[in-house]
Amino acid sequence: MHIAIRFLAVVLVATAFATPSTSSAARARVMLSGFPVLKQQHSLTCEASAASMATRGLVSEDQIMAALPRRANPNLGFRGNPDGLQGTKLVDYGVYASPVHTALGRYGYNSDVLMYAYDATIRSYLKRGWPVIAWITYGLQSGNPRLVEHDGVQFFLVPHEHAILIFGYDSGRIYANDPWNRQVVRYNWNAFNRSWGHFANMALAVEPCAAPLPVPRIKVADVSNGTITWSWQKGPNASQYDVTISKQGSKSKILFHAVQASTTASYANAVAGALYEISVVSLSPCNEQSVATTLWFQMPQNSTTATPTPPVTPQPESTVTATAPSTPAPSATAHS
Incomplete structure (x- = not known):
């Protein structure tokens, strides 16, 4: 079976880390059901836990982690020790959208990598029934992206990096499963966008059924x-x-x-x-x-x-x- 690898980039006219406008926020309310709230099994496996929730728990966090390569660059694989602490040096960190996309594909799940996206992009996927994994800072804390280099390739690391699974929205807020404390969180669109912007508005929309x-x-x-x-x-x-x-x-x-x-x-x-x-x-x-x-x-x-x-x-x-x-x-x- 071949799972097509798809990449969606919504290019902003402004700078790479600009925050999208919410002036056109939809008035409709969309809430997807059937996505369990799961607790991450290790201190830094929020992304794999969010991906597991997107499959309705049919693919486990351990299965996602087993499919992720280990790399210093989180755009290529999981950075650091899953049981470590980020600390100030960010040696133990996590993983970004593209490797999670590839891992889900191994289990038959299609997904779209989103970069430089708008909040309207998230709403459009939720309307289709696709939950969205979003990269933010934990609790929407402030975070200053750090430009680092490995093997001649530059990439950003952000303190307090975290991932949640968005399953709904209304005119003022997003609703998401947070794997850190196994809670449903509600974030104001503006506050969410500020934190999301630290990661260049990176997300992963997941089709919740295996091909x-x-x-x-x-x-x-x-x-x-x-x-x-x-x-x-x-x-x-x-x-x-x-x-x-x-x-x-x-x-x-x-x-x-x-x-x-x-x-x-x-x-x-x-x-x-x-x-x-x-x-x-x-x-x-x-x-x-x-x-x-x-x-x-x-x-x-x-x-x-x-x-x-x-x-x-x-x-x-x-x-x-x-x-x-x-x-x-x-x-x-x-x-x-």
């Missing part, structure tokens, strides 16, 4: 009394399936189409000798789609029981020519 994978196998489970029944293994990260059954020939015809949770489908009144195709697409709870897995089956002429179908591994294929095999027998081709 679905294709069903690994479809088989003909039963053929009797003119009815074909198919079954398939559950697609990873799938909650429902988009199922299409069609009759192939000189003119193909769709016989059945439905979105369902069941992993079986049947078609009655099948014609002896006719060629049928079933296509199954995995759907995530966020309605993302996988590529299709398909199976071809020719109805036996004089049999009420289907020959067992061998296991099928989905393989990429651009087109399928609907040509009936010369010998009436089950055959399978998987697409992914």
Whole structure:
């Protein structure tokens, strides 16, 4: 599975650390539900804890940390000891958005890295149902960014660096899960923007559902009394399936189409000798789609029981020519 790496930069006309205006703050109130308030397990793992909350706890803080490289530059990996204290030298620190984005991708979660963003950008993602990890100073304390260098690359470190998971807003405030004390915090937009600005308005918007994978196998489970029944293994990260059954020939015809949770489908009144195709697409709870897995089956002429179908591994294929095999027998081709 390939998770696209996406990067969104909203460039400001002002300086890199300018604070966005809130004059156009939306009047609507948006509150996302289902994101647990979790306590970070180590003194400096707020970012991994916030990422875990964004997956509704389905990916643990430990799993996120295991996927993060260790680097002196927090733009490349986790800086320092997760159990350390930031102190004044900031040797033990944390991690920024891009490595967390990559770590989430390893577990099937899409996310967008935001840099130089506006508060309107946060609102737009919340309206889509995506919670947003934001980098701020703890408790919105004042902090002076420090320009440091490692291996010839310059980057900023900010005292009191912290990350929270924003799940809602109204005209005056943002609402977020704070992993340090396992509390819901409410911050005034203006105060939040000042602290957020220390980090160049960096954030990570997370799609809260893992991308679905294709069903690994479809088989003909039963053929009797003119009815074909198919079954398939559950697609990873799938909650429902988009199922299409069609009759192939000189003119193909769709016989059945439905979105369902069941992993079986049947078609009655099948014609002896006719060629049928079933296509199954995995759907995530966020309605993302996988590529299709398909199976071809020719109805036996004089049999009420289907020959067992061998296991099928989905393989990429651009087109399928609907040509009936010369010998009436089950055959399978998987697409992914």
